[in-house]
């Protein structure tokens with residue numbers, strides 16, 4: 634293949650992939666010839682990208698949640714789940730499948746999944762979606778709480794991440810702000826025994842966050858799924874068995 638047709642092929646692939654999973658193209662790579670080519674090459678080699686296309690997931694991230702849930706059992710038929718930072722929607726797709734999976738008892742109540750993101754989310758059958766809604770704002774948090782119609786969440790899951798600036802200290806602080814927002818929100822909307830799964834970038838703040846989660850959850854562990862790229866600082870903190878808020 635000559636250089637021109639290779640470039641056309643990569644451009645076409647980049648176009649179709651970004652239609653599915655816009656946020657995955659790191660903004661600092663967009664428009665930069667060799668870096669974006671490197672990114673496309675990595676995508677082409679990534680088996681999870683291909684698998685996501687075959688299984689109709691909007692994003693390769695689906696496999697991280699599938700993998701975590703297979704071993705940790707966070708999502709159960711009938712569950713109420715809040716998915717924070719949900720766009721383009723692959724975690725929501727997985728959650729909808731898992732909370733509605735019990736076909737053996739047709740009258741069992743079906744699960745509820747509420748998805749929220751500050752970007753647009755295209756409709757996901759079986760989920761209530763709030764796109765263009767920033768979870769840092771009280772208005773968004775109120776909207777999600779109202780959509781729960783008095784129910785409490787069995788699981789709050791968050792794959793939220795800020796746009797990376799490239800300045801590590803700033804990026805670490807930005808994701809930490811998101812994590813504490815999710816923790817506070819989870820404490821507000823969760824039922825006793827609920828779970829909280831959230832993404833964090835490994836940093837000096839990780840153990841403090843883990844300790845703070847332990848005030849509210851019986852068990853807190855750090856998970857790095859195989860499907861999470863090994864060169865990424867991404868980790869997931871999982872809190873299980875929400876203890877509720879004890880009066881001090």
Ligand SMILES: C[S@@+](CC[C@H](N)C(=O)[O-])C[C@H]1O[C@@H](n2cnc3c(N)ncnc32)[C@H](O)[C@@H]1O
Pocket residue numbers: 656691692694695717718719720721722723724725749750751752766767768769792793794795796811
């Ligand atoms: C890695 S993506 C999530 C991918 C998603 N879990 C999936 O499987 O499709 C991170 C998302 O966090 C969202 N996000 C970042 N800050 C946010 C905020 N303050 N409120 C809501 N969403 C936010 C971004 O817009 C982005 O869509």
